[in-house]
């Protein structure tokens with residue numbers, strides 16, 4: 001039995017529902033550096049705080065992207081990306097203050113805007129929303 005694979009899939013149903021995204025999720029200790037870009041994934045740094053969400057870039061190419069998420073605020077936050085007009089939607093778990101996580105996403109081909117925001121109640125309305133352009 002490949003229990004590792006099963007465990008990974010167990011995390012995914014919510015992320016895969018209605019989406020073509022393959023997402024993997026794991027948390028790292030605060031300040032812990034984690035891998036990424038080497039094997040073809042582009043890295044987007046995401047900083048969450050009250051009440052902002054900042055991305056290290058405003059444009060990425062389609063394909064594998066590693067969102068390296070840091071909650072620099074005092075409240076719990078989460079990170080969600082959503083493509084308007086279709087089913088593509090991926091959400092991280094909720095991050096406690098001071099913690100980090102990575103979300104590995106296969107962005108569909110094409111040129112489009114993703115909305116990136118915090119899905120916790122009221123946070124988006126307070127300003128935790130931004131846009132990310134996907135284009136080759």
Ligand SMILES: [Cu+2]
Pocket residue numbers: 076077078118119120123128
């Ligand atoms: Cu939030």
